[in-house]
Amino acid sequence: MNKHVKNLTPETTDLSRRSFLVGTAATGLVLGYAGSGIDQALAAPAPANFEPSVWYAIAPDGLVTVTCGKADMGQHVASTMAQIVAEELGANWKDMRVQLASNDPKFNDPVLGAQITGGSWSTMMNFDAMSRAGAAGRIALTEAAAASMGVPAGELVVRDSRISHPKSKKSMSFAEVVKSGKATKTFTADDLKAIKLKSPDQYTMIGVSVPQLDIPLKVNGTAKYGIDVMLPGMVHGALVTPPVRYGATVKSVDDSAAKKVPGFIKAVTLDDKTTTTTGWVVAVANTYANAKKAAAALKIDYDGGPNAKLSSESLLTEAKRLQGLSDSGQFFVKDGDPNAAFGTAAKVLEAEYTTNINIHAPMEPMNATAEFKGDILHIYSGNQFATRSGAIAAGAAGIDPKFVVMHQMWLGGGFGRRLDADMMVPAVQAAKAVGKPVKVIYTRENDMTMDFSRPLTYQKVKAGVDGDGKLVALSHDVVSAWPTQRWGIPDFLSPSVDKKGPLDAFTVNGSDFFYTVPNHYVRAIKNEMAHNATPSGQLRSVAPGWTFWAVESMVDEIAHATGKDPALLRVELLDGKGKNDGGAQRLRNTLLAAMGLAGYGTKKLPKGEGMGVACVSSQERATASWTACVAHVAVAPSGEVTVKKLTVATDVGTQVNPDGIRAQVEGAALWGMSLALFEKATLKDGGIEQTNFDSYTPLRMSQLPEVAVNVIANGEKATGVGEPAVTVVAPAIGNAVFNAVGARVRGLPITAEAVKAAMKA
Amino acid sequence: MPNLNINGRNMSVEAASDTPLLWVIREQLQMTGTKFGCGAGLCGACTVHLNGEAVRSCQTSLADAVGKKITTIEGLSAKGEHPLQKAWVAEQVPQCGYCQSGQIMQAAALLSKNTNPTKEEVVAHMDGNLCRCMTYSRIQKAIMRAASDMRTASATGSERRAT
Numbered sequence: 001m002n003k004h005v006k007n008l009t010p011e012t013t014d015l016s017r018r019s020f021l022v023g024t025a026a027t028g029l030v031l032g033y034a035g036s037g038i039d040q041a042l043a044a045p046a047p048a049n050f051e052p053s054v055w056y057a058i059a060p061d062g063l064v065t066v067t068c069g070k071a072d073m074g075q076h077v078a079s080t081m082a083q084i085v086a087e088e089l090g091a092n093w094k095d096m097r098v099q100l101a102s103n104d105p106k107f108n109d110p111v112l113g114a115q116i117t118g119g120s121w122s123t124m125m126n127f128d129a130m131s132r133a134g135a136a137g138r139i140a141l142t143e144a145a146a147a148s149m150g151v152p153a154g155e156l157v158v159r160d161s162r163i164s165h166p167k168s169k170k171s172m173s174f175a176e177v178v179k180s181g182k183a184t185k186t187f188t189a190d191d192l193k194a195i196k197l198k199s200p201d202q203y204t205m206i207g208v209s210v211p212q213l214d215i216p217l218k219v220n221g222t223a224k225y226g227i228d229v230m231l232p233g234m235v236h237g238a239l240v241t242p243p244v245r246y247g248a249t250v251k252s253v254d255d256s257a258a259k260k261v262p263g264f265i266k267a268v269t270l271d272d273k274t275t276t277t278t279g280w281v282v283a284v285a286n287t288y289a290n291a292k293k294a295a296a297a298l299k300i301d302y303d304g305g306p307n308a309k310l311s312s313e314s315l316l317t318e319a320k321r322l323q324g325l326s327d328s329g330q331f332f333v334k335d336g337d338p339n340a341a342f343g344t345a346a347k348v349l350e351a352e353y354t355t356n357i358n359i360h361a362p363m364e365p366m367n368a369t370a371e372f373k374g375d376i377l378h379i380y381s382g383n384q385f386a387t388r389s390g391a392i393a394a395g396a397a398g399i400d401p402k403f404v405v406m407h408q409m410w411l412g413g414g415f416g417r418r419l420d421a422d423m424m425v426p427a428v429q430a431a432k433a434v435g436k437p438v439k440v441i442y443t444r445e446n447d448m449t450m451d452f453s454r455p456l457t458y459q460k461v462k463a464g465v466d467g468d469g470k471l472v473a474l475s476h477d478v479v480s481a482w483p484t485q486r487w488g489i490p491d492f493l494s495p496s497v498d499k500k501g502p503l504d505a506f507t508v509n510g511s512d513f514f515y516t517v518p519n520h521y522v523r524a525i526k527n528e529m530a531h532n533a534t535p536s537g538q539l540r541s542v543a544p545g546w547t548f549w550a551v552e553s554m555v556d557e558i559a560h561a562t563g564k565d566p567a568l569l570r571v572e573l574l575d576g577k578g579k580n581d582g583g584a585q586r587l588r589n590t591l592l593a594a595m596g597l598a599g600y601g602t603k604k605l606p607k608g609e610g611m612g613v614a615c616v617s618s619q620e621r622a623t624a625s626w627t628a629c630v631a632h633v634a635v636a637p638s639g640e641v642t643v644k645k646l647t648v649a650t651d652v653g654t655q656v657n658p659d660g661i662r663a664q665v666e667g668a669a670l671w672g673m674s675l676a677l678f679e680k681a682t683l684k685d686g687g688i689e690q691t692n693f694d695s696y697t698p699l700r701m702s703q704l705p706e707v708a709v710n711v712i713a714n715g716e717k718a719t720g721v722g723e724p725a726v727t728v729v730a731p732a733i734g735n736a737v738f739n740a741v742g743a744r745v746r747g748l749p750i751t752a753e754a755v756k757a758a759m760k761a
Numbered sequence: 762m763p764n765l766n767i768n769g770r771n772m773s774v775e776a777a778s779d780t781p782l783l784w785v786i787r788e789q790l791q792m793t794g795t796k797f798g799c800g801a802g803l804c805g806a807c808t809v810h811l812n813g814e815a816v817r818s819c820q821t822s823l824a825d826a827v828g829k830k831i832t833t834i835e836g837l838s839a840k841g842e843h844p845l846q847k848a849w850v851a852e853q854v855p856q857c858g859y860c861q862s863g864q865i866m867q868a869a870a871l872l873s874k875n876t877n878p879t880k881e882e883v884v885a886h887m888d889g890n891l892c893r894c895m896t897y898s899r900i901q902k903a904i905m906r907a908a909s910d911m912r913t914a915s916a917t918g919s920e921r922r923a924t
Contacts, residue, residue: 211853215854
């Protein structure tokens, strides 16, 4: 288990003889959640002042332990933070270690002011803070070494955890300096800000594919995930979830058969005032196997609630109805007057694009372990949003959030699923009910049917082209559940352009693309029915996973309607005019790179094969990584699509760990392909129909295409890589299918039946 | 009380004979390297060896494991230096890492019989093991690297024996 940082004596400005700490803190963000009757701000405010910091410590043996406030779910972010610190600190990579932070606000993200991991934000938002923390350590060590050696600090060279004075040939290791107790420099916020950081040409660590620090633990079974937590006296909980995704209530629980299961302790019906869950029951027993047996033996009578008759079809019908209303939703983008421009356009294209419900399904099923110890509630769980999840745990326990300690674990996959806190509720309430620590593990069936899924989406796009074939107007309506609004945190919502109140930009991000279109609007329309029936979450890449599906398909449709090459039309639209200056050019260059790498347009492909392109500015306009894809597919007469190759280029500005970036981009691209072709969940009678990996079927090894990844590092600021490549693949495949066989499919996933039907049309 | 032979040691456990071996290993023996993924034999995260064969421990009862040699990721090699484990590090395979114990155990069963598999044989053997991070291409590369290392080691070993 990782060390619990919260219980360590906080280091102060007095840099001790044993170790010293340097770093930064953050400004605050007030958090709360929408719920029934609990309205106080639930998260402790972040400190307003800089405090002596927290991001790493150097022990007398010279080992540097970086504390990572980010959830590590396979993106190796802890290792990345260590790498950024090591660059400025001058430490040898073999001396670097990582540990995972607790939910103490001192570990909050320096930009976001909370502990949340998502949005492909971590590297870009922590690069500066970790660099300055590392540099401050180097300065403190250097000054101490100078005093010990009796030489001017300015003549010292720091490299590989050693401080040397070339003139006198004297040198000291970091370990020796720490042991000397002379490293006593402290830094104020202004001091930190004033530090001159290295320029990229001075980097010796950033841009190097050093081995990820978490990998050795993950090949011998010693990495500890939430599911691996064992506490003394702990008992086990198995869930019984209702047939309806949300809104059911438990009418009665008959535990007479469960009582005959050896080791059975109690059936706990959740009373969830946080409204995260509805109608859940936990069977608690001495072992998980017995808890599962007891859970199966419970006879529970439900009231299905208001959503019990809803299906995917009802959600889609409602979405179409909402889109048809002139006063629906709020404007996310409003440039010029598209409706007027359609009136004078030479050609108007209209199309509807849809995506089905998608399930996160990380390999580690949801779980949490709760233990009440004195006044403190301890939670052990791999979680992406410790700040809010701690508040939900507190809400489930009926205590103040300041009494909750979240022990972070390695995450057996996150993909956005572990931004949610539902697993806290059964663990906390079962632990409270039986007076012992309880670990609750979801079955795969619980995990899939109770996912905070990517919502079903419906988009209507209308494009107007003038007599010269120039795109002059685009309207784009996006109808979906609103995953981020569900958090109840105003700071995560955005003002609407038409001042009709805040909107959930995490449903429309991406639609504010970098193409120049003089008349352009985007409406964000909340599908309340879907929002209530299928509480949605942030699934790897969130909105750009559907908005670019629509935009990048439509751009292709425009190209074909105007007789242009789809890739060259994009180059033309990425002219960098006005607000698109800078980003558009980077995206254009990235697209050209992908085209070059894929040999786009250079050879005639066999019958039934085609290449398609797409390019995106995921995740958000302000945090974009410039990403382009060329998909090469073969389509069988049956409509079955085989992806032969995905060529992905991405401009990430600065790459910290090139091999790690390639791993992320490849994984993200394959996620995109899996969502494009293989993953589909459906709602029927208010419940998710897919329950395990036989009916919900992510990509397997036999379906792996060739993937070529090219990373462009042009010295701009580091951007994120965990998500953007997810969003570019589906439209690239859809466009490739069209180029191969003339079949335009506008719904995800692209099934053989849909392709075949479109081929005939 | 049933006795299990696991990673070369005999250990007695207290559980009903129909308990899935997975939960006996994880909870009773507190060896948590073997993971729960689906409970239905669909993902491979719980793969262990029973007499050298890769099996899904979530689909194997305690009764079925008694009297057989069980090997988990913890016992694959004494110091975690099985050629596959070294190759997994060399190729930087794991992302979240949760499925990787099962991937390695599944691959180890293949290489114990065939140190020169074709790519097709690797895919056919590994297709039941899901990786949600989609590290498949690195898994393939690592298996090929380990196979090559095992062939080299065995060739070197024969030469030594010959001289």
